[in-house]
Amino acid sequence: MAVDLVILTMRGTSFQVLLIERGNEPFRGSRALPGGFLKHVEEDVRDAALRELREETDLDGAGLHIEQLGFYGRPDRDPRGRVVSVVYLAIAPGLPEPVAGTDATQAAWVPVEEVISGRVRLAFDHQQILEDAIERARTKLEHTCLATAFCAETFTISDLQRVYEAVWGIGLDPGNFYRKAQRAQGFIEPAGGERRTTGGRPARLFRAGHASVLNPPIIRPHDTASHRVTPGHTA
Numbered sequence: 001m002a003v004d005l006v007i008l009t010m011r012g013t014s015f016q017v018l019l020i021e022r023g024n025e026p027f028r029g030s031r032a033l034p035g036g037f038l039k040h041v042e043e044d045v046r047d048a049a050l051r052e053l054r055e056e057t058d059l060d061g062a063g064l065h066i067e068q069l070g071f072y073g074r075p076d077r078d079p080r081g082r083v084v085s086v087v088y089l090a091i092a093p094g095l096p097e098p099v100a101g102t103d104a105t106q107a108a109w110v111p112v113e114e115v116i117s118g119r120v121r122l123a124f125d126h127q128q129i130l131e132d133a134i135e136r137a138r139t140k141l142e143h144t145c146l147a148t149a150f151c152a153e154t155f156t157i158s159d160l161q162r163v164y165e166a167v168w169g170i171g172l173d174p175g176n177f178y179r180k181a182q183r184a185q186g187f188i189e190p191a192g193g194e195r196r197t198t199g200g201r202p203a204r205l206f207r208a209g210h211a212s213v214l215n216p217p218i219i220r221p222h223d224t225a226s227h228r229v230t231p232g233h234t235a
Helices: 045-058 112-116 126-143 144-151 157-168 174-183
Strands: 002-011 014-023 033-035 066-072 085-091 104-111 187-195 203-208
Touching: 002 045, 002 066, 002 157, 014 045, 033 045, 045 066, 045 085, 045 104, 066 126, 085 126, 104 112, 112 126, 112 157, 112 174, 112 187, 126 144, 126 157, 144 157, 157 174, 157 203
Parallel strands: 002 085
Antiparallel strands: 002 014, 002 033, 014 104, 066 085, 187 203
16 A cells, blocks of 8 residues: 655746655656555554655645545556555645655656646656646636635736636636636635736736635636647736
């Protein structure tokens, strides 16, 4: 039995995942999600995940909201033998730089797009795990108020839109997004004041509202082929 972790965050306008570089075989030198085996039969699975995160990256997950993503147990997923992994997911803002430890030679934040595009290859079945985790994160933005956690205390709707664009990997129409954000009950509320912008009208400032669930939800556009952009840039 093993545990793996997908830790996602926003750094600037880039949606990023925490990866390690493996120091041991198999896949020595390859990038991977942090994780490892349970130490003993009495160790709680969630506790094992937090321990591995701390040992491999020096990050304390005790203060993070960590939820179970799923079980991964394909027979050929690990060349050492039959290994079933319980995967945990955390999506949080403001996470610090990791420090490699134990059997990891490096730990770093990597843009999600680098992995999804294939420019960064992951060991084991971690590519599939990450893709599943990203889809969970994208769905959370549709139905919860998670996006406001990645903004400053006060923010413009353009700031909020950039979070959605980075996580969804698409460009959004500003006017349409503005209407949807305003329509969702308790999602955002006026903070008073404006922010001056270069060459444009001042933008109103908002803060996170009282709601935790979006009503109505902000649903991803399904026909996005002509709207894909580099994360952080608006079409």
